[in-house]
Amino acid sequence: MVRRFDYxxxxxxxxxxxxxxALRAVDREKTIALIGEExxxxxxxxxxxxxxxxxxxxxxxxxxxxxxxxxxxxTPWPGRRAVGLDPVRKTVVLDGGEELQYGKLLLAxxxxxxxxxxxxxxxxxxxxxxxxxDALALAETLxxxxxAVVLGGGVIGLMAAETLKNRGLAVTVVxxxxxxxxxxxxxxxxxxxxxxxxxxxxxxHTGTTIAQVLGHERAEAVVLTSGETxxxxxxxxxxxxxxxxxxxxxAGIAVNRGILVNEKMETSAPDVYACGDCAExxxxxxxxxxPLPLWPNAYVGGRVAGFNMAGVPREYRWATSMNAMHFFDLxxxxxxxxxxxxxxxxxxxxxxxxxxxxxxxxxALRDGRxxxxxxxxxxxxxxxxxxxxxxxxxxxxxxxxxxxxHFGYASMPESLRWELLAQDVRLGVV
Amino acid sequence: xxxxxxxxxxxxxxxxxQIWCAVAHSRSRDVLKAFFYEDPPPPRIVVExxxxxxxxxxxxxxxxPDCVFACISGALHKDPQSGHVLHDESRCVGCYSCVxxxxxxxxxxxxxxxxxxxxxxxxxxxxxMCVARCPNxxxxxxxxxxx
Ligand SMILES: Cc1cc2nc3c(=O)[nH]c(=O)nc-3n(C[C@H](O)[C@H](O)[C@H](O)COP(=O)(O)OP(=O)(O)OC[C@H]3O[C@@H](n4cnc5c(N)ncnc54)[C@H](O)[C@@H]3O)c2cc1C
Numbered sequence: 411m412v413r414r415f416d417y418x419x420x421x422x423x424x425x426x427x428x429x430x431x432a433l434r435a436v437d438r439e440k441t442i443a444l445i446g447e448e449x450x451x452x453x454x455x456x457x458x459x460x461x462x463x464x465x466x467x468x469x470x471x472x473x474x475x476x477x478x479x480x481x482x483x484x485t486p487w488p489g490r491r492a493v494g495l496d497p498v499r500k501t502v503v504l505d506g507g508e509e510l511q512y513g514k515l516l517l518a519x520x521x522x523x524x525x526x527x528x529x530x531x532x533x534x535x536x537x538x539x540x541x542x543x544d545a546l547a548l549a550e551t552l553x554x555x556x557x558a559v560v561l562g563g564g565v566i567g568l569m570a571a572e573t574l575k576n577r578g579l580a581v582t583v584v585x586x587x588x589x590x591x592x593x594x595x596x597x598x599x600x601x602x603x604x605x606x607x608x609x610x611x612x613x614x615h616t617g618t619t620i621a622q623v624l625g626h627e628r629a630e631a632v633v634l635t636s637g638e639t640x641x642x643x644x645x646x647x648x649x650x651x652x653x654x655x656x657x658x659x660x661a662g663i664a665v666n667r668g669i670l671v672n673e674k675m676e677t678s679a680p681d682v683y684a685c686g687d688c689a690e691x692x693x694x695x696x697x698x699x700x701p702l703p704l705w706p707n708a709y710v711g712g713r714v715a716g717f718n719m720a721g722v723p724r725e726y727r728w729a730t731s732m733n734a735m736h737f738f739d740l741x742x743x744x745x746x747x748x749x750x751x752x753x754x755x756x757x758x759x760x761x762x763x764x765x766x767x768x769x770x771x772x773x774a775l776r777d778g779r780x781x782x783x784x785x786x787x788x789x790x791x792x793x794x795x796x797x798x799x800x801x802x803x804x805x806x807x808x809x810x811x812x813x814x815x816h817f818g819y820a821s822m823p824e825s826l827r828w829e830l831l832a833q834d835v836r837l838g839v840v
Numbered sequence: 841x842x843x844x845x846x847x848x849x850x851x852x853x854x855x856x857x858q859i860w861c862a863v864a865h866s867r868s869r870d871v872l873k874a875f876f877y878e879d880p881p882p883p884r885i886v887v888e889x890x891x892x893x894x895x896x897x898x899x900x901x902x903x904x905p906d907c908v909f910a911c912i913s914g915a916l917h918k919d920p921q922s923g924h925v926l927h928d929e930s931r932c933v934g935c936y937s938c939v940x941x942x943x944x945x946x947x948x949x950x951x952x953x954x955x956x957x958x959x960x961x962x963x964x965x966x967x968x969m970c971v972a973r974c975p976n977x978x979x980x981x982x983x984x985x986x987x
Contacts, residue, residue: 428909454912454913454914456912456913456935457912457913457933460913460933465933466913466931466933470913470930470931472914473912473913473914474914705910705912705937706906706909706910706937706941709909709910710909713909732940732941733940734910734935734936734937734939734940735935736934736935736936741936743936743939743940745940789936789939789940789949790939790945790948790949791886791939791942791945792936792939792940792945793906793907793938793939793940793941793942793943793944793945793947794943794944794945796940796941796943797943797944800943818886818888818897818945819888819897819945820888820889820890820893820894820895821890833900834845834846834897834900834944835845835846835847835848835895836845836846836847836980837847837848837849838849839847839849839850
């Protein structure tokens with residue numbers, strides 16, 4: 411028997427929630443089905459480090475209340491996987507053989523962790539760091555583990571490393587690139603982070619990777635391509651995620667690295683939308699499509715898709731790369747293009763580095779417009795900078811003001827300031 | 841949906857809005873007790889200054905709140921009834937994604953507790969405390985957006 415729903419969503423995380431909340435902002439009557447192989451208790455995978463670090467417990471992993479589906483009038487198919495998609499008949503097939511027909515479909519299938527094809531990375535005590543199942547498995551192993559190797563010096567790998575260090579393990583980070591966080595920040599910021607980890611007693615090996623994992627059933631040590639051997643009781647693989655595109659691909663939907671979507675989050679198939687880590691949408695800074703595997707991007711992409719699915723036209727034109735991260739006591743926020751020493755051609759950059767204060771601010775401009783920034787140390791009010799970027803404001807006349815850690819609306823030229831705040835201030839009252 | 845607007849021309853930069861915001865969110869809600877015996881919480885209203893210009897800068901409780909969309913823990917939400925953008929501090933993990941997202945810089949970092957705090961329009965009071973206590977009426981509360 412084929413069941414019909416006005417909206418079918420495959421996923422069950424940030425993108426799905428963004429979509430459901432938009433759909434329900436429009437009306438409460440239309441039927442919604444949610445297929446989520448991880449269940450219908452919607453948690454935030456971005457909280458894994460906080461959970462393992464002991465900052466939050468149990469239910470605080472939930473991103474929405476446990477009865478979210480009920481509250482929202484959504485029919486959940488918990489623990490079920492969508493295994494087939496027919497965009498002509500407009501049906502989705504589940505792993506139990508059931509067929510659901512949709513009016514509109516959202517693919518919010520997220521990403522799959524990359525595990526490099528290294529011999530031994532399939533051993534029992536090798537973990538990825540992306541799911542509740544990973545978190546629970548690690549929570550069980552941590553109390554008896556004393557040393558860990560983290561493969562990957564990106565945002566997630568470094569968060570994992572800090573978490574394990576704070577849990578009392580001896581931790582070693584292994585990163586193939588010449589520096590940590592290379593895709594997101596420049597050389598100076600990377601060096602600050604590496605220095606911090608080393609100061610905290612976490613060795614960071616860059617320019618190398620795991621060649622081999624030693625041990626029988628369990629990893630006991632890793633041999634690096636540099637020749638070194640590091641013994642360990644567990645390995646965390648945090649080498650990034652690839653978009654989960656298999657459903658779309660098999661259905662003949664256009665896929666690049668992720669499922670290609672336009673500004674309305676529509677895929678190449680009619681009535682099929684995609685968002686979040688599985689998709690590749692428009693980035694206003696590069697003025698083209700690229701995967702942006704970030705929580706806000708998944709939620710807003712889902713929200714924009716939801717409005718369009720419900721017949722309320724919306725466009726997502728303000729997405730770009732952005733990260734708010736922290737390692738130990740060091741905070742970093744970056745957004746837009748990551749302009750480094752090697753990629754600085756064609757950009758004007760202004761920066762200020764105060765080594766003593768562990769504070770760094772760098773801004774990249776193109777034709778007077780802000781196209782990227784990184785703040786290390788003091789990150790307060792970073793959103794104002796993101797706004798200047800989004801609204802393509804010409805900042806050339808006050809670019810040096812940006813370096814002031816107290817930068818705000820008062821630092822801008824008067825006419826610009828009151829233009830940006832037209833809705834928020836009353837002028838001409840005296 | 842209510843919101844607070846600032847009147848920069850009559851703001852004298854006295855920071856009383858910040859003092860009273862801290863009081864309103866303190867344990868005792870009493871100015872003397874809060875400042876003498878308690879650790880007053882950080883004010884949730886920013887005062888921008890470039891003398892002679894000063895103006896107070898509260899959260900505007902956006903219709904499409906970027907801070908809520910960026911929140912990775914679900915601590916931030918927009919109340920569907922009141923339209924207020926509210927923050928459940930017990931669920932905040934201090935990732936500062938909202939700080940990255942807020943176009944107004946209106947989310948305040950509480951570095952001591954590694955959390956953020958934000959304006960709740962003093963839910964339960966007739967008038968937000970910053971507005972009520974501004975000696976120069978440099979802050980006004982609009983009960984309805986655009987009113
Ligand atoms: C440890 C960690 C920390 C992070 N921290 C941050 C951060 O601080 N800030 C930030 O912006 N981002 C962060 N991220 C990234 C962020 O979590 C992701 O961008 C976000 O979860 C993407 O949401 P999504 O809805 O696209 O997909 P996902 O969250 O990946 O969810 C997809 C869901 O769909 C399910 N699914 C997939 N295929 C099927 C199918 N065929 N049938 C049924 N169900 C299916 C999956 O099982 C999964 O539950 C972090 C990620 C991790 C792992």
